[in-house]
Amino acid sequence: MKQQLEGINEKIKRANECICNLDREINSFFSDSKYPVIPNQDDQMFKVVADYHLDRPIPLRFSVLAGEIVHHLRSCYDHLIWHFSDASYRNTHCNLIEFPVFDVKPVSKDELPRYERKIKGVSNAQVKALIQAFQPYNVPPPRESPLFIIHNMDRFDKHRELVIVFPALARKLGAKAFRALMNYEKAKSPGTRIEYDRAVNVDSEITPHVAFRPFGEREYVSVVPALQELTDYTGLVVEAFEKFVK
Numbered sequence: 001m002k003q004q005l006e007g008i009n010e011k012i013k014r015a016n017e018c019i020c021n022l023d024r025e026i027n028s029f030f031s032d033s034k035y036p037v038i039p040n041q042d043d044q045m046f047k048v049v050a051d052y053h054l055d056r057p058i059p060l061r062f063s064v065l066a067g068e069i070v071h072h073l074r075s076c077y078d079h080l081i082w083h084f085s086d087a088s089y090r091n092t093h094c095n096l097i098e099f100p101v102f103d104v105k106p107v108s109k110d111e112l113p114r115y116e117r118k119i120k121g122v123s124n125a126q127v128k129a130l131i132q133a134f135q136p137y138n139v140p141p142p143r144e145s146p147l148f149i150i151h152n153m154d155r156f157d158k159h160r161e162l163v164i165v166f167p168a169l170a171r172k173l174g175a176k177a178f179r180a181l182m183n184y185e186k187a188k189s190p191g192t193r194i195e196y197d198r199a200v201n202v203d204s205e206i207t208p209h210v211a212f213r214p215f216g217e218r219e220y221v222s223v224v225p226a227l228q229e230l231t232d233y234t235g236l237v238v239e240a241f242e243k244f245v246k
Contacts, residue, residue: 005083005245008076008238015072015231022065023224029059030208038169038206053208054167062210062223063162067153069227070163073234074154077101077147080241081119081131089121097121101151102135103142127244134237144216146233168211168220174203 030036033056035049077099082090085097098118100106106115122128132138136145143149157163173181180199184192215221 005080005238005242008079008083011072011076011079012231012235012238015069015227015234018065018069018072019224019227019231022062022069022227025065026062026210026224029062029210033208038208041206050169050206053169056167058165058167058210060162063165066165066212066223066227067157067163070150070153070157070230073150073230076234076238077150080238081122084124084127084241084244085119085121086123093121100131100135101147103137103145103148105135105137124244127241130240130244134240141217144218146230147237149216150230150234164213165210165223166213166220168209168213168222169206170209170211170220170222171200172205172207173200174205177203 030053033053035052038049038053039045078097081099082097090097096117100115100118102111102115104111106112119128119131122131134147136142136148139145139148153163177196177199180192180196184196186192210223211220212223212226213220215226
């Protein structure tokens with residue numbers, strides 16, 4: 001990444017470090033539990049163990065760490081706008097500069113000026129076009145846009161309460177079951193479905209995890225993969241702007 005965006009790059013690096021740390025803490029939380037391994041679903045102890053994990057309080061620390069990661073990501077976008085804003089506009093309107101995030105295209109007399117005010121200091125027309133291209137209203141559905149998820153989660157964490165996480169159970173696929181899933185997703189035939197079901201029975205396990213609810217329009221999305229998805233997306237966005245750095 002070019003030198004002028006090194007600060008943003010460091011934020012993304014730090015977000016990745018925080019995700020690794022959070023992943024280790026979550027794994028330790030479950031490995032140190034009363035039931036670190038969940039039995040097969042046809043085992044008589046399955047319901048006992050599943051209920052134990054689903055009723056177990058999740059440490060608030062996990063919410064704090066998740067919120068810190070999201071904040072690093074959200075600030076990356078604002079730093080981009082600051083970088084591309086004219087020095088004179090920075091001096092006179094420093095509190096108005098931020099990356100706009102709209103899930104509905106701003107066309108009303110109230111929304112359009114609010115959008116334009118955030119990027120008024122950006123003089124490069126190509127940069128402005130790129131900002132518009134990344135707006136959530138261009139993504140179907142808009143609330144599944146990673147940018148919209150980052151913006152909403154950060155707003156929630158800063159002004160309301162901690163990012164909410166929940167205990168959940170997930171099926172972890174082995175290599176054979178994963179290949180069967182890919183074959184089924186590609187072919188969508190009855191035969192590939194049968195092969196997938198068989199592979200799941202012999203090459204998968206149910207594991208406890210910590211999940212966001214909701215995450216965009218999805219329910220119970222595992223925290224670590226979700227945060228990695230947002231971080232990777234942010235890295236791609238920053239790379240898209242890099243070519244306009246002088």
